[in-house]
Amino acid sequence: MKGDIHGFHHVGILTRDLERLEQAYISCGFTLSPRSRHLLSERPGDEPVPGCTANRCVLFGGGYIELLGIVDETAPDPWHTREIADQYEGFRLLNFDTDDAEIAGLRLTGTGLRTSGVLDLKREVDTEDGPRTVRARALHLDPRTTSEGYLGIAQHLTRQYVHQPRYLVHPNGxxxxxxxxxxxxxxxxxxxxxxxxxxxxxxxxxxxxxxxxxxxxxxxxxxxxxxxxxxxxxxxxxxxxxxxxxxxxxxxxxxxxxxxxxxxxxxxxxxxxxxxxxxxxxxxxxxxxx
Incomplete structure (x- = not known):
């Protein structure tokens, strides 16, 4: 059904030391995508702006592990990532996958769950055909109601630029x-x-x-x-x-x-x-x- 949750979109491990986090997962035998800086919108309908975070990802073709780093403390923080890291760093983010964030958001609101509304995300990545822009839509549940972590629903708009075949093969199998x-x-x-x-x-x-x-x-x-x-x-x-x-x-x-x-x-x-x-x-x- 359109707007349903199909599985995990990604989980996020947050740090202020992205190099150390990257090395830990490389040492575990994972292939990582190249580092990519985020452009994020603060409110529904806003144009995404360069944020304070960048990531590298452990990709499998479906759900993935995001290694998320705060890489510029002076940059805008529309998704309040610094506040999350100030509480503690580590496994902080859980996002489920949907094919329609708008419909999923309406369903969640109808069940009494409070959300941010649908926000836009972009980030530039290299592909074998040259630079491309990853685009996604996401909504966050009100973190005051989710003590276990920061939860969201996300929709790929350009899945092919994220799950590139060259990053899906891992030394650890x-x-x-x-x-x-x-x-x-x-x-x-x-x-x-x-x-x-x-x-x-x-x-x-x-x-x-x-x-x-x-x-x-x-x-x-x-x-x-x-x-x-x-x-x-x-x-x-x-x-x-x-x-x-x-x-x-x-x-x-x-x-x-x-x-x-x-x-x-x-x-x-x-x-x-x-x-x-x-x-x-x-x-x-x-x-x-x-």
Whole structure:
């Protein structure tokens, strides 16, 4: 259905030290797109202006991991990224994919969720045919209502300039962004779960200590903070509720683990593969599974 949420558009890991963040993910065996500066609109209908952020991305052809850096503290900040980083850096952004941001926004407003309205984004990228402009539309949920992170819905207008084939092959054999894990404070768990049920129009199911919401592409996992140690043993907890982890599917777990460890990154065995700690992946635990 037009305007529905299909899966993950991207997740965002935020830093004021983009070079360090880039190196961490290169060491984990990911190919990164070149650095690209953002042009952002502050209000619906405004022309995008050069902002304070730039990114590099881990691309899979569908949902992707955005490595987002504040690269100019003096530049305009229409999307209030500096405020987010002032709270804490790391895994802060979660955006779901839609084919019509306007219709999706109307649906969310109709369910009682407050949004920014639809905003425009541009950034210049190199392609094999020369420079091109990436264009997208996005809306943000009111961050005062989403304690676990900064949530949005995004629509590609020029998907082919983002997911260029030359950036989709990774030394670690990564193929897709399969899941996102949220830790919800016990007192907020019901509110957070119910918000995503409305947002995604998905029926929750229980998988051990996790509540799982299946998307057409990917799945969202939510765990109570009191149970987080079962899923994320020894991992940092930056807030009462927070975006905690991503799951990346790889072609071969053994080969992927060797690539990551050859990059100087410590790994730990999990039931389905292995993980890289948030301490080493700049604030997001990364699970690697077959």
């Amino acid at each position: 990564a193929r897709s962004l399969d899941a996102v894990l949220i830790v919800a404070g016990d007192s907020e768990f019901d509110v957070i779960r119910d918000r995503y049920v409305r947002l995604l129009r998905a029926e929750p199911r229980q998988q051990g200590s996790m509540t799982v919401l299946e998307l057409p592409a990917g799945r969202l996992e939510i765990v109570r903070a009191s149970d987080a140690g079962e899923v994320l043993p020894g991992e940092p907890a930056p807030a009462l509720s927070y975006l905690a982890a991503v799951t990346v599917r790889v072609e071969d777990v053994t080969a992927a683990r060797k690539t990551v460890e050859d990059g100087g990154i410590t790994t730990r065995t999990t039931g389905g593969g292995f993980l890289v700690s948030a301490h080493d992946a700049s604030g997001a635990t990364v699970f690697f599974t077959a």
